[in-house]
Amino acid sequence: MARDVQITFDCADPAGLAAFWAEALGYRLQDPPAGFESWEQALEAMGVPPGSRNDASAVVDPAGSGPRLFFQRVPEPKRAKNRVHLDVRAAPGLDGEARMAALEAAAELLVSHGATRLRRHEPAPPLSAGHIVMADPEGNEFCLD
CATH class of the missing domain: 3.30.720 (Signal recognition particle alu RNA binding heterodimer, srp9/1)
Structure with missing residues (x-):
């Protein structure tokens, strides 16, 4: 179930x-x-x-x-990298430059709402379509995927 x-x-x-x-x-x-x-x-x-x-x-x-x-x-601050994180599907169905442009636009919007951009991973076919690693306003990592 x-x-x-x-x-x-x-x-x-x-x-x-x-x-x-x-x-x-x-x-x-x-x-x-x-x-x-x-x-x-x-x-x-x-x-x-x-x-x-x-x-x-x-x-x-x-x-x-x-x-x-x-x-x-909770009283204690975040201290280490997340072992589990969210992938925010910001570019479904896109690949290549169109995908990365959509991810960049999403990253820019979220930075304006308090997120921090951490790093960009370029596409590396066939296993990786590319993504951007971000952190929310309290430092929790997530990916724009």
């Missing part, structure tokens, strides 16, 4: 990182619980103290097909 997957990020600023990944993936902030017009209203009603209201956030695929991304505040 296949299972749904949620991807969880440990981070310092859940709301900020959720906003970045929503932009990067075309996702949206998860709606507040039924009966509430905003998360602020829901958290107030739940008695969550103001200092704890950025302890978690989540974004979802508006089409409902992609995994939910959950962001939770």
